[in-house]
Amino acid sequence: MQLFAALVFIVALSRPTLANGRILTDTEPVAIIFLVDISASMSAMEFAPDNRLEKAKQLLQDFVNQRPYTQIGLVAFADQAYVLAPPTSDHTYIQTQINTLDLAINKGLPDGSSLGVGINTAAYLLQQHPATQKSVILLTDGNNEDPQFNPIQAMQVAHTLNINTYIIQLGDSDLAPIPQQGIDGDYIVYWQSTTNQALLEEMTQFENSTLYLANSTANIEAIFQHLEHAIAPNSPPQIIHQNIELFPWLIGLGLLLLFGDTILRQTLIWSVIDG
Amino acid sequence: MGNWVLSYPNRLWILALLPIFSGLFIYGRIKSKHAQHILASLHKPHPVKRNSHQALFFIATISLLIAFAQPHSDHQEVTIQQDGLQVVVLLDLSKSMLAEDVSPSRFEQAKVIVNQLSTHLSAQDEVALIAFTRSTQTVLPLNQNAALLETAVSQVHPSTAPNPGTLLQQALNAARRVFPSPSTGQPVILLLTDGNLHDDQAINFRQANPAIHLVAIGIGTEAGAPIPNGNNTFMLDESNKQIISMVDHQQLSQIFEGEYGRYLTHTEAINELPILLDAIRSQGATQTIITKKEQYQPFVWIGLLCLLCQWLLPHLPFTGSKRVPSTLAWRQFLFLLPILLISCQKPSPAQNISHGNKAFLAEDYDTAVDIYNAIPATSTFSPMAQYNLGNVYYQLGSYNKAQTSLETAVANLTHSLRLSATYNLGNSYYQTTDLENAIESYKTVLRHTPTDEDARYNLELALRQLNDAGTNGEEEDDNSAPHPLLPTANSDKNFNPESETAVNASLNPAPQGLTMPLNPQQALDYLQTHGSTFTWVPEPAPLEKNSPPTRID
Numbered sequence: 001m002q003l004f005a006a007l008v009f010i011v012a013l014s015r016p017t018l019a020n021g022r023i024l025t026d027t028e029p030v031a032i033i034f035l036v037d038i039s040a041s042m043s044a045m046e047f048a049p050d051n052r053l054e055k056a057k058q059l060l061q062d063f064v065n066q067r068p069y070t071q072i073g074l075v076a077f078a079d080q081a082y083v084l085a086p087p088t089s090d091h092t093y094i095q096t097q098i099n100t101l102d103l104a105i106n107k108g109l110p111d112g113s114s115l116g117v118g119i120n121t122a123a124y125l126l127q128q129h130p131a132t133q134k135s136v137i138l139l140t141d142g143n144n145e146d147p148q149f150n151p152i153q154a155m156q157v158a159h160t161l162n163i164n165t166y167i168i169q170l171g172d173s174d175l176a177p178i179p180q181q182g183i184d185g186d187y188i189v190y191w192q193s194t195t196n197q198a199l200l201e202e203m204t205q206f207e208n209s210t211l212y213l214a215n216s217t218a219n220i221e222a223i224f225q226h227l228e229h230a231i232a233p234n235s236p237p238q239i240i241h242q243n244i245e246l247f248p249w250l251i252g253l254g255l256l257l258l259f260g261d262t263i264l265r266q267t268l269i270w271s272v273i274d275g
Numbered sequence: 276m277g278n279w280v281l282s283y284p285n286r287l288w289i290l291a292l293l294p295i296f297s298g299l300f301i302y303g304r305i306k307s308k309h310a311q312h313i314l315a316s317l318h319k320p321h322p323v324k325r326n327s328h329q330a331l332f333f334i335a336t337i338s339l340l341i342a343f344a345q346p347h348s349d350h351q352e353v354t355i356q357q358d359g360l361q362v363v364v365l366l367d368l369s370k371s372m373l374a375e376d377v378s379p380s381r382f383e384q385a386k387v388i389v390n391q392l393s394t395h396l397s398a399q400d401e402v403a404l405i406a407f408t409r410s411t412q413t414v415l416p417l418n419q420n421a422a423l424l425e426t427a428v429s430q431v432h433p434s435t436a437p438n439p440g441t442l443l444q445q446a447l448n449a450a451r452r453v454f455p456s457p458s459t460g461q462p463v464i465l466l467l468t469d470g471n472l473h474d475d476q477a478i479n480f481r482q483a484n485p486a487i488h489l490v491a492i493g494i495g496t497e498a499g500a501p502i503p504n505g506n507n508t509f510m511l512d513e514s515n516k517q518i519i520s521m522v523d524h525q526q527l528s529q530i531f532e533g534e535y536g537r538y539l540t541h542t543e544a545i546n547e548l549p550i551l552l553d554a555i556r557s558q559g560a561t562q563t564i565i566t567k568k569e570q571y572q573p574f575v576w577i578g579l580l581c582l583l584c585q586w587l588l589p590h591l592p593f594t595g596s597k598r599v600p601s602t603l604a605w606r607q608f609l610f611l612l613p614i615l616l617i618s619c620q621k622p623s624p625a626q627n628i629s630h631g632n633k634a635f636l637a638e639d640y641d642t643a644v645d646i647y648n649a650i651p652a653t654s655t656f657s658p659m660a661q662y663n664l665g666n667v668y669y670q671l672g673s674y675n676k677a678q679t680s681l682e683t684a685v686a687n688l689t690h691s692l693r694l695s696a697t698y699n700l701g702n703s704y705y706q707t708t709d710l711e712n713a714i715e716s717y718k719t720v721l722r723h724t725p726t727d728e729d730a731r732y733n734l735e736l737a738l739r740q741l742n743d744a745g746t747n748g749e750e751e752d753d754n755s756a757p758h759p760l761l762p763t764a765n766s767d768k769n770f771n772p773e774s775e776t777a778v779n780a781s782l783n784p785a786p787q788g789l790t791m792p793l794n795p796q797q798a799l800d801y802l803q804t805h806g807s808t809f810t811w812v813p814e815p816a817p818l819e820k821n822s823p824p825t826r827i828d
Contacts, residue, residue, distance in 0.1 A: 009578065073418075082810045082811075086418045087418055088418040089401070089418075090417045093413055096814060115809070119810040124806030127802055128420045129420060134646060154805070196594065201478055245569065247571060250570070251339060254339065255336070258335075258336065258582075262296060265303075267303075
């Protein structure tokens with residue numbers, strides 16, 4: 001009994017706690033903007049059965065699902081930039097908006113690919129945001145066709161404002177399979193891709209920017225998995241753990257054992273002997 | 276350490292039990308005298324031994340009881356304010372909002388109120404805009420950028436809104452769904468309308484959602500005005516008379532005024548809305564968390580030691596025991612020893628490093644320095660700690676200290692961090708214009724990774740400066756000095772999924788953004804002119820409904 005009491009005290013010394021009482025405070029301020037190219041070449045079929053844009057949409061949906069506490073925004077760009085959502089915690093809205101993404105030509109908008117405008121717009125939205133960690137995930141297969149907006153300068157601005165940029169290049173510089181609709185059914189045309197990898201590499205010369213190459217389904221999924229870890233691993237709301245201390249119970253139990261032991265020793269022995 | 280206080284002084288009442296125990300001991304002594312004739316074969320307990328036995332028991336009990344009363348120090352109360360407002364603006368887009376009894380029109384007046392709101396909200400506040408008629412459309416999702424409210428509100432107009440009419444219930448429910456759960460701010464619904472509401476809808480909503488502040492602003496006059504229908508015509512009813520839209524402020528006030536609800540007219544809103552919002556903000560739920568340091572351990576130690584002594588006492592030779600020393604007590608002791616040692620363990624250095632990194636990332640450099648310094652040089656984590664320490668010193672601008680730490684790190688690191696350390700060491704040499712050493716470091720990096728552009732760039736920079744110094748520094752500084760001097764750590768460029776290494780990123784908080792050719796103000800100015808030319812694409816407007824409006828309760 002004494003031994004047991006001592007054991008209980010020693011366990012109490014190791015300060016056991018129940019990580020139960022949690023107090024939810026602010027969400028960790030992390031903001032991400034998805035910047036998606038909607039130029040015509042995004043219909044290339046590297047990630048069959050999906051085209052580039054559809055695959056990107058799927059992966060973005062998954063990404064949103066996995067981070068309930070991150071502020072996420074959505075910007076699409078072709079010839080110009082379209083803000084579908086500023087960084088918001090309303091993820092139902094983001095998911096609706098991701099679903100509405102379509103190629104510029106299908107929406108009757110002018111086709112094109114202006115990386116510079118896209119990055120500027122994303123940076124503009126993030127620059128006003130109070131988040132401490134800001135990131136842009138750029139999905140593109142294109143080139144910069146608007147000389148007025150220099151993408152390298154845009155990247156430099158983003159870098160100066162501490163915005164992390166993750167550029168995912170979809171497809172490589174080979175021939176890209178693009179489905180076409182003809183009178184006698186659908187067929188596939190191989191276009192010389194307009195992807196300008198050299199430009200993208202030059203854009204990611206800055207410290208907080210990274211270039212990823214995605215040319216297969218397995219590849220792009222691995223990249224997104226990596227991104228989920230790379231961007232703000234501490235995105236859930238800051239939780240203060242108010243641990244429940246267990247040691248008072250243990251000390252109490254030990255005391256009880258000790259008292260019981262002493263009482264028994266002082267009385268039982270004599271009653272046994274008397275008996 | 277601070278003052279030591281007992282959390283539960285009441286528990287010391289258990290001390291009142293101690294006289295009972297002394298009574299027990301006396302009882303035991305009498306009994307033992309009484310029983311001596313029976314126990315003649317047993318040895319008589321040594322009086323010193325028995326007294327110390329009981330004294331030890333009492334000391335042990337008292338100190339354990341003090342531990343039970345939970346002494347603590349560093350009592351602190353931390354107040355957490357759930358920050359900010361979450362305002363959902365519900366904008367009525369019914370045709371009657373075009374009426375011109377308010378100049379220039381009810382809708383324009385609503386815009387003025389919304390724009391005023393956007394300037395009044397602070398960075399912690401979040402705002403959303405939902406336009407409603409018989410259907411609802413989220414124009415701006417809940418976000419922290421109040422300035423976007425102006426862009427968003429310019430996207431909608433009553434003349435282009437689908438499904439003309441007013442369905443308040445649906446709009447209120449849509450607004451309620453916007454608020455996150457659990458709530459992270461003070462929820463406010465700001466309803467801008469010109470009336471024509473079923474009163475029970477709003478009252479039901481307020482009863483069902485007492486946590487949401489419902490502020491309604493009635494726009495229009497009681498005299499009313501006809502509703503424009505384009506081309507200088509006005510909307511007519513069946514008997515070809517002009518429909519006059521009137522706003523019954525008194526009725527609306529009856530609907531909305533009350534607990535968790537306020538009603539303002541558009542004229543009152545201009546002055547009173549900011550005051551009202553501030554009042555709601557100040558109601559922000561504050562939580563008080565008490566942090567304290569438990570200090571029970573020393574008392575448990577004393578108690579345990581006394582108990583141990585008490586057990587071992589009968590078996591020590593000087594107490595005059597004639598019994599063969601029992602090995603049992605020693606065995607108990609040996610059994611407890613390892614458990615005791617385990618319970619004394621300190622937090623491991625790996626944990627300390629990650630604490631340091633947290634402090635580093637939070638830019639709390641002094642704490643980070645303390646934590647890294649506390650890691651013993653013998654620990655396997657010491658080189659990493661030195662690397663991080665060097666980066667902290669670099670960040671703090673004490674380049675000499677940075678050099679010392681990084682030199683230690685370079686000498687002891689074995690893996691890929693070593694190159695990063697060398698590169699950063701080069702940077703800190705560069706900062707102290709120790710160009711020869713800087714050049715050496717960059718060369719080392721380039722020998723291992725010839726493709727490292729940053730190192731190459733910095734090497735060229737250092738070489739050029741060395742040459743300039745050789746020619747008596749005649750050439751004034753070209754614009755090379757403020758160019759990027761960035762540590763390479765953490766830049767995993769051209770990611771290749773197959774070769775993802777297991778370098779723990781949290782061990783590697785490299786300093787970022789040291790010097791740049793652009794300053795933030797220039798960057799912001801650039802974005803003002805180059806980044807604000809986007810097209811706003813809100814949620815697709817709901818489709819035109821053919822069925823007549825049905826009331827939803």
